[in-house]
Amino acid sequence: MDALDPTIHQPARLQIMSALTQLCGDHRVDFTFLKDRLGLTDGNLGAHLATLEAKGYIAVDKQFVGRRPKTFVRATPEGKLAFTQHVAALRSILGTP
């Protein structure tokens, strides 16, 4: 049986991982775009991304779009696996497959 992952279970990080695992393959999403979709503040999102990045669950890339630096975020394969296992653990608590 999969165990719950305390890093992912925190509500904001759960939202972040849910959103990032919806992207195809190596697609990445802009920081501001993600912030608006999830209704988080800059500081809040930045802090949670740092926690997830430290665990290796997400990768953060800084790129230039035109002349402006932009931050793009994506879930790593380890992050996707950890999230899948976390969801399986939640379902097993409810007794659903």
Add this chain to the structure above:
Amino acid sequence: MNITPEQAAHALREIENSRLAMRKAVQAHRGHLYLWLWGAIWAVMAVLNWSNPERYAWATLWLNVAGAFASFAIGFLQGRQIRSPIDKRFVGVCATILAFGYFVYPALHGGYHSYREAYACGMLIWMQLYIVGGLWFDNYWLWIGIAVTALILVGFLFLPAFFWGFALLGAFTLLGSGFYVRYSWR
């Protein structure tokens, strides 16, 4: 870490809400804008060629230029929000197909001999990219490429009197695929 079934149910609801929000955002970033844009351009070019190709030759050229600029603009604007990594090998394959289609083939063949042939070749070159892209990335481009290629070839080879009708059907296939990808495809 232990949680109650109520907390687990709440977490699963939160997950589903976040997934839905992101799924809607991702749907808005699929290739439908390109399909609508080029479907419309190919349809207009087919109608212009059908009516008076000599008169509208320059118009079709400028339509292509405008389409190319619009495509770059769409790519730039969408890339600011959701970005996919550039596959350099695929870009190389596309460049090779385009170079062969637009330069090598006409050079060896002595140019295009009719507006019908030029239109068919142009459409087939791009549909080749759809087919290769669909195989490469394992997605819906493959089926669009095959369908439009079949329409153009049937019209050009077997029913030349109805070629522009088939060309319009091909363009509408692109337009219709755009609607399917935007609103129905999961």
